[in-house]
Each structure stands twice: as structure tokens, then as C-alpha cells.
Amino acid sequence: MILGFGSTVQKTYPGTTFELLSSTLDKALEMAHLDRGKIDGLIATFLPGTFDGNLALHFYTGQLAQYLGIRPRFLDYVDFGGASALAMLYRAEKAISAGDADNVVIIVGGKASPVRERKVTADSVDRAYQGIRLTPFDEVFRVYDDLNPVTDYALVATRHSHLFGTTDEQRASIAVKQRFNAQGNPKAMYKDPLRLEDVLSSRMVSTPLRLLEIVYPVDGFHVFVVGKSGGKSDLRPLSVKYFGEAHWPEMPPELPDIVSTPAVESSKGARPLLEKMDCFELYDSFTITVLLQIEDIGLAEKGKGGRFAQDVNFTYQGEIPINTGGGSLNVGQPAYMSGGVILEEALIQLNAMGEGRQVKGVDMVLVNGIGGWNRAHSTTLVLGE
Amino acid sequence: MESFKEGKIPYLHCLDCGYNFFYPRDRCPRCHGGKLESRLSSGRGVIFSYTEFQGGIYAIVEMEEGFRLYANVREKVRIGDRVVAVPGKGRPEFVKG
Numbered sequence A: 001m002i003l004g005f006g007s008t009v010q011k012t013y014p015g016t017t018f019e020l021l022s023s024t025l026d027k028a029l030e031m032a033h034l035d036r037g038k039i040d041g042l043i044a045t046f047l048p049g050t051f052d053g054n055l056a057l058h059f060y061t062g063q064l065a066q067y068l069g070i071r072p073r074f075l076d077y078v079d080f081g082g083a084s085a086l087a088m089l090y091r092a093e094k095a096i097s098a099g100d101a102d103n104v105v106i107i108v109g110g111k112a113s114p115v116r117e118r119k120v121t122a123d124s125v126d127r128a129y130q131g132i133r134l135t136p137f138d139e140v141f142r143v144y145d146d147l148n149p150v151t152d153y154a155l156v157a158t159r160h161s162h163l164f165g166t167t168d169e170q171r172a173s174i175a176v177k178q179r180f181n182a183q184g185n186p187k188a189m190y191k192d193p194l195r196l197e198d199v200l201s202s203r204m205v206s207t208p209l210r211l212l213e214i215v216y217p218v219d220g221f222h223v224f225v226v227g228k229s230g231g232k233s234d235l236r237p238l239s240v241k242y243f244g245e246a247h248w249p250e251m252p253p254e255l256p257d258i259v260s261t262p263a264v265e266s267s268k269g270a271r272p273l274l275e276k277m278d279c280f281e282l283y284d285s286f287t288i289t290v291l292l293q294i295e296d297i298g299l300a301e302k303g304k305g306g307r308f309a310q311d312v313n314f315t316y317q318g319e320i321p322i323n324t325g326g327g328s329l330n331v332g333q334p335a336y337m338s339g340g341v342i343l344e345e346a347l348i349q350l351n352a353m354g355e356g357r358q359v360k361g362v363d364m365v366l367v368n369g370i371g372g373w374n375r376a377h378s379t380t381l382v383l384g385e
Numbered sequence B: 001m002e003s004f005k006e007g008k009i010p011y012l013h014c015l016d017c018g019y020n021f022f023y024p025r026d027r028c029p030r031c032h033g034g035k036l037e038s039r040l041s042s043g044r045g046v047i048f049s050y051t052e053f054q055g056g057i058y059a060i061v062e063m064e065e066g067f068r069l070y071a072n073v074r075e076k077v078r079i080g081d082r083v084v085a086v087p088g089k090g091r092p093e094f095v096k097g
């Protein structure tokens, strides 16, 4: 079960990435009523440039354990980008039930500001660092002067509008409703009320995606502590009710179409449970990402996500609450991965810690993560008692 | 890949199942057959999707041989517009045509 969690998210963290991580781990351990000596498992993820600007750390999980003073019996590394956090939780539960570890810490995040200052994203670090290749065939794949992942999702949004008549207003209403939720979240970076016109008049970044439809990369970590029930934790004894993952490794041009994500497959087994969900935390790197998942997990038919976004009150006060804390569109995206943001919000809702944006009587939450270069990965998690 | 620098688009043709694909692999991604032939595209295609941003316009282009690729486009386009590859900065770029 999840014994504790903690996060630190800020625009620019002045100290080292290790310091940022270490203090976040302490918050999570404090909630779990555990000390570092009891941790014997660690799972982490990493994106290039997000650890003190290093493009890579040699044996990342080992270095983390060394710095944090953890002697692991169990180490794992998950590289599904934004879909990692949920896969890590599932793997931690499996490791514990198999007896491979007693208490596992899950680490997601980093310090994104060194990459941000170079005006690239983690998916385009080759544009800012010398001698970097991202694929074995960069000459033919990296032919465009892209702004991945913004331009990649922009292609999806263009095509979605072409096929289904999805409008800019429909996507913008996702940003507006999530901002409404963010107003009740003390951790949100953006809390001013937002109107449709504000989103539509914000700067165009990559047609049709505008500035207020895109996450802001920030510094931060989310740490989750998973262990056996029966400890001193005050949290509800939550467990994974469903987990699905799916990976579409093809380059998007080779997919039958680009308007679906692997969430179609990862969420398949959760379909019978949809009616029982008290809220949904959906990966929100962009407004279009949320729209795609609304369709792909089955809240709306393919092509009808735009209408859903416009018509359904999905604020924390509505009938189908989505991204109840405002999501990463308002909290910021630590180290170019939002998985920690949505998982933490699910735990907050399930433990009635939602202060100004608590949904009443939350017993079951569906969390869906999308990640990887060109949205190659999806993980779907249902949490409940 | 010399042809690519000259603005031509090479692709791989599977002699077992006939599938055409662009991103290099030594097996056919559809039938896993290994009998592949390198061919040159006519350069003609249509816009599958596009986006315009500070650096220009880029798109997914569907070539008439059936494969799709990411590419730079030199002028404003819409989905479905016919385009043709021309020599660009060390790689093909597309113009309407």
C-alpha cells in the first residue's frame, strides 16, 4: 500500500538536484512514519538534462541510493516518460508482494531549469548539446527543426480538428476548467481565474496549440513510499485495483492514424470500472493530451472528446471530475514528466486531503499516464481500497 | 542516404509482402521478412497533418507509395494538399505541386 508521498515543485530550485530530491524524500518518509534505514527498494526514472544539467548519470538508480543513504535489495528503472510514475507504483507493489523488498521509494522528477534555459525540451536536447543523437537514424528522422513534443502534439491537434471538427474553443475549455480546479490547490503555480478568451488570445506556439494549452517545465520531485499495510501510516490502505500498460513503439507516421494513443489499449481492462470512478486524473502535458484520453479511456467516443470538453462539467464540483487539482497545466511539469502530479492528486483525493477542491466521497480514482517520445507509452491505474 | 541529401526520398520495399516503409530497419515491420529492396520515391505526396511554428512549417507527408514521413514544408498548406519533394538544406523539403 502507499504509506506516504511528498512533493516539491517550484519554477527554479536554486540548490542541487540531489538536495531537492533529498528534502522531498524526507517529506514522503515523514508521512509514512518511516526512516531511511527501513527503505530497501528504489525505482526511478530520468530524462536527459534534468539532473544538474547532466545528460545522463552513470547507473542512475545506484547513484540515487548512494546519495540518499539507501541500501537496496531491489532497484528498478522505468523509462516511459510521463507514464513512468504509474508503472513504478505497480512494480513497487509487485516487488513487495513477491518479497523482493519491504519498503520501496518511487522517485519521479528532477531539475528541468538547465534544459529550459537552453530553450529546448528534454525531447529535443540534441538541439542544445553537442554531439547528441536521439535515434540510430537521426539524419532521416530529425529532419525537421521541430519543437518536440509541442510540435508533435500540434500535429495531432491539427489532424483531430480535420477529422472530427474539434474546435480551438473546445480544447481551450479544458484549460479553463482545469484552472477552476487549480484555484483550490495551494500548490498550483497558476491560480488566477481563466476565461476562454484568455486561452484563445494567448500566444500561438505551434498551430493550433497556444501558450495556455501547454505545460510549463519546472523543477521538482514527487516521491511515493510503498510498503506493507500494518505500519504507522495514517493513509488509507490503498492498493492497485487495475493496472494496464501499452507501448506503441512505431514512429507516429507509421501508425494507422495519429489521433489515438496507447491509452486505448492500456485502459481496456478498466472499462467495466469507469462508472464506479469518483474522479479521473489524466495526463495533461497539453489540452489535446487530455482530450485524447477522454476518448481513449472511453469517457467519450473517438471524435467526441471536443464536445465532451465543452459540455461536461468536469470540475471538482461536476459529475465527472477530471484533473481535480488543476493538473500539470497549472502546477507545472517537473522535469518534463507529469506522472507524479496526477498520481499525487489521486492520493490527495482518495485521502480527503483536497482542501479547496476536494471531491466528495472519493473511493476510486482512475489515473492515466501518457509518455515517452511521441506519446509511445500509456499506463492506466485504478486506485482504491 | 546520398540521395536524401540531394532532395530525393529513398524507402524500403518488402519483397515478401509488398509493404513500403521509410525509417530504416533490416526487417519488414509488417511481415518480419528480410528480403528488402531500397527504392526511390516519386517525391509526390499529400499533407497528412501539419503545424506552423517559429521555425517554419513541418508536417507528416503521405507519399504516393503509401509510407509517411516527417518533413519540412516551405509554404502554407492544409491537410490533403498535394506536395512534392525538392532539394532542401541537406535534405528534401516540400512545396505545393
Ligand SMILES: [Zn+2]
Residues within 6 Å of the ligand: B014, B015, B016, B017, B018, B019, B028, B029, B030, B031, B032, B033
Ligand atoms: Zn513484409
